[in-house]
Amino acid sequence: MQKTVRRLCAATRERTALLALLPGAGRPLLAVLVAVRVLQALLPAATALVTARLLDAAATPGAGTAGAVLLVGAVLLLGQTCSVFQRPLVTLVRGRIDARHRADVMRLLTRTATLDVVESAEVQALVRAATADPREWIEKTPAEGALGQLSVLVRWVGLVSTAAVVAAWSWWLVPLLVVPAVVVRHLVRGQWVRHFRIWVDGLPENRRAHYWGELTSAPAEAKELRTFGLGAWVVDRRQRHLHAQLDDVWADDLRAAREKWWVLLAAVVPLGAAFVVAAVGTTRGHGTVGALAGLLAAGWGVFSAVTGTGDALMVEGARPVVRAAEALRARLTEPETETVPGAVREIETETRHVPGTATAPEPAAPHVRLEGVTFAYPGSSGPVLRGLDLEIRPGELLAVVGLNGAGKSTLTKVLAGLYEPSAGRVTADGVDVRAIGARAWRRRVTVVHQDFVRYQLSLEDNIALGQVGGDRPWPDPDAVRGAATDAGLGPVVDGLPAGWRTPLARSRTGGVDLSGGQWQQVALARALYATRAGARVLVLDEPTAHLDVRTEAELFRRLAGITQGVSTVLVSHRLSTVRLADRIVLLADGRIAESGTHDELMALGGSYAHMFALQAQRFARGYDDRLETGVLS
Numbered sequence: 111m112q113k114t115v116r117r118l119c120a121a122t123r124e125r126t127a128l129l130a131l132l133p134g135a136g137r138p139l140l141a142v143l144v145a146v147r148v149l150q151a152l153l154p155a156a157t158a159l160v161t162a163r164l165l166d167a168a169a170t171p172g173a174g175t176a177g178a179v180l181l182v183g184a185v186l187l188l189g190q191t192c193s194v195f196q197r198p199l200v201t202l203v204r205g206r207i208d209a210r211h212r213a214d215v216m217r218l219l220t221r222t223a224t225l226d227v228v229e230s231a232e233v234q235a236l237v238r239a240a241t242a243d244p245r246e247w248i249e250k251t252p253a254e255g256a257l258g259q260l261s262v263l264v265r266w267v268g269l270v271s272t273a274a275v276v277a278a279w280s281w282w283l284v285p286l287l288v289v290p291a292v293v294v295r296h297l298v299r300g301q302w303v304r305h306f307r308i309w310v311d312g313l314p315e316n317r318r319a320h321y322w323g324e325l326t327s328a329p330a331e332a333k334e335l336r337t338f339g340l341g342a343w344v345v346d347r348r349q350r351h352l353h354a355q356l357d358d359v360w361a362d363d364l365r366a367a368r369e370k371w372w373v374l375l376a377a378v379v380p381l382g383a384a385f386v387v388a389a390v391g392t393t394r395g396h397g398t399v400g401a402l403a404g405l406l407a408a409g410w411g412v413f414s415a416v417t418g419t420g421d422a423l424m425v426e427g428a429r430p431v432v433r434a435a436e437a438l439r440a441r442l443t444e445p446e447t448e449t450v451p452g453a454v455r456e457i458e459t460e461t462r463h464v465p466g467t468a469t470a471p472e473p474a475a476p477h478v479r480l481e482g483v484t485f486a487y488p489g490s491s492g493p494v495l496r497g498l499d500l501e502i503r504p505g506e507l508l509a510v511v512g513l514n515g516a517g518k519s520t521l522t523k524v525l526a527g528l529y530e531p532s533a534g535r536v537t538a539d540g541v542d543v544r545a546i547g548a549r550a551w552r553r554r555v556t557v558v559h560q561d562f563v564r565y566q567l568s569l570e571d572n573i574a575l576g577q578v579g580g581d582r583p584w585p586d587p588d589a590v591r592g593a594a595t596d597a598g599l600g601p602v603v604d605g606l607p608a609g610w611r612t613p614l615a616r617s618r619t620g621g622v623d624l625s626g627g628q629w630q631q632v633a634l635a636r637a638l639y640a641t642r643a644g645a646r647v648l649v650l651d652e653p654t655a656h657l658d659v660r661t662e663a664e665l666f667r668r669l670a671g672i673t674q675g676v677s678t679v680l681v682s683h684r685l686s687t688v689r690l691a692d693r694i695v696l697l698a699d700g701r702i703a704e705s706g707t708h709d710e711l712m713a714l715g716g717s718y719a720h721m722f723a724l725q726a727q728r729f730a731r732g733y734d735d736r737l738e739t740g741v742l743s
């Protein structure tokens with residue numbers, strides 16, 4: 111009982127939340143839509159009345175029918191006008207509400223300061239449910255639910271008005287029509303609920319089928335499908351998952367078709383009986399033929415108003431979206447530290463400066479320290495970083511090396527404020543970066559991630575995304591060109607059909623795709639653009655993995671000049687490159703195991719020296735031509 115009450119309360123709250131979305135479409139628009147819907151709901155009763163009047167006028171000798179004909183015409187015209195206007199009104203209302211809802215969800219997601227929230231499986235599932243982008247017939251958007259709920263309410267207008275017409279003939283006909291209508295509604299609704307559940311249960315199979323289906327048309331996967339001859343295997347897998355879901359659905363369709371006889375019986379017998387009673391009554395002198403015709407029309411109106419389940423389905427399909435959006439709001443609403451204590455106000459308010467374009471003083475690179483930093487991924491068995499201490503001195507080039515999985519990328523993300531340490535802290539000039547605020551800190555730190563993003567935008571925009579917002583014009587063409595030149599993109603730009611404006615996506619008109627190495631240079635240029643806009647810590651996570659030897663060597667020869675006044679943290683497996691750094695740290699077991707210059711670490715004879723010797727041997731045996739050609743010595 112308590113459970114039922116709680117379920118009813120939740121349903122009422124969610125339905126109210128759906129209705130509350132409607133004013134978001136704009137009050138005047140909503141008012142017109144409600145007026146149209148109410149008029150439409152009144153039409154069956156109006157039709158019944160004017161039909162009765164016309165028939166009576168026609169049956170009465172000498173009575174004029176012109177007035178009655180005009181009334182019938184007016185009702186028909188009103189009906190047509192309503193249905194003509196209803197469609198665009200609904201489209202507008204739906205578009206506005208859903209666009210606003212999706213933007214709200216996106217805002218919520220992008221506002222979260224750290225990655226762990228977005229990465230969690232729970233949040234991903236909520237996002238999938240709340241984005242309201244229906245991929246199945248059982249899913250409805252919030253606007254569809256809101257409009258459905260409006261129709262459910264307006265349906266009462268139709269029910270009351272048609273019931274009043276019927277009651278005018280004889281009140282006891284009203285329950286005779288309403289009771290079987292309620293039974294039919296119950297039966298039909300039960301079938302839909304069952305069908306709905308079968309679909310929901312089969313959704314995991316459906317998603318697997320979609321996954322394999324999409325592989326057959328995705329350009330990236332098309333390569334492998336052909337290389338390994340996986341085409342038929344993938345199609346077969348998709349079919350198997352689809353059958354695993356749809357066999358149950360189709361069985362239920364058959365069952366529902368068989369049950370339709372009961373529904374038909376429940377509708378036809380009482381409705382037929384009511385109409386027969388009315389017809390017999392008319393032949394015995396109770397009312398006119400016109401009144402009987404009106405009664406039949408209104409009776410059908412009563413029945414339709416009760417049995418229609420389409421709107422209720424819209425509401426049911428949208429309720430999970432509203433629920434997920436509420437849960438997401440509760441989960442993601444985290445206050446971001448925007449208030450900056452006095453000690454670091456300077457960092458927050460510094461004028462961001464593009465060299466050569468403004469006279470503001472250059473902000474200095476901060477002295478960054480990681481103090482006893484411990485970090486574990488949610489749900490993982492142990493921490494990746496364990497009480498790690500590291501200092502990044504202003505303006506230095508610090509290299510971080512370590513085996514695969516040692517935690518180098520994790521370290522870069524903690525440094526950039528994308529993850530918060532579970533213990534310890536990151537400080538800039540002695541101030542905890544949490545006190546500075548994630549947004550303010552990230553304007554000071556820029557990162558080229560290992561898995562950087564290839565935006566489907568022009569080359570210019572791809573670079574200028576390094577720093578958006580602020581009071582400078584965007585994109586800043588001088589800063590874009592300077593950063594591109596520093597990243598070695600000059601020859602690439604010359605070869606692009608529309609130069610800087612060329613879209614870097616083959617799917618776009620006039621677009622091109624770049625090679626892996628060229629994309630890496632674009633990502634580097636993006637980070638260098640950020641340094642031109644004020645970032646003072648540049649983190650490069652494997653920035654040259656796709657670059658050829660010559661481009662990489664050339665880049666590093668210029669790196670010190672390019673990043674003057676900026677602290678650079680370079681994560682790399684290429685130790686021949688790393689040796690050029692001011693300082694090298696080796697990450698092992700979640701801590702800094704070794705630290706020093708290349709010569710100091712070689713003299714130490716530890717893990718770094720061992721790794722370097724191994725790589726040098728491999729290169730000397732021809733795995734890499736850098737040592738032989740003397741590009742890197």
Ligand SMILES: Nc1ncnc2c1ncn2[C@@H]1O[C@H](COP(=O)(O)OP(=O)(O)OP(=O)(O)O)[C@@H](O)[C@H]1O
Binds near residue numbers: 494513516517519520
């Ligand atoms: N988002 C994540 N969620 C859970 N575990 C993760 C996540 N990212 C990385 N890890 C785990 O953390 C550990 C360190 O990964 P990380 O990517 O930091 O290592 P790395 O030193 O950069 O490795 P590589 O040299 O291969 O790039 C690994 O065991 C990895 O499986």
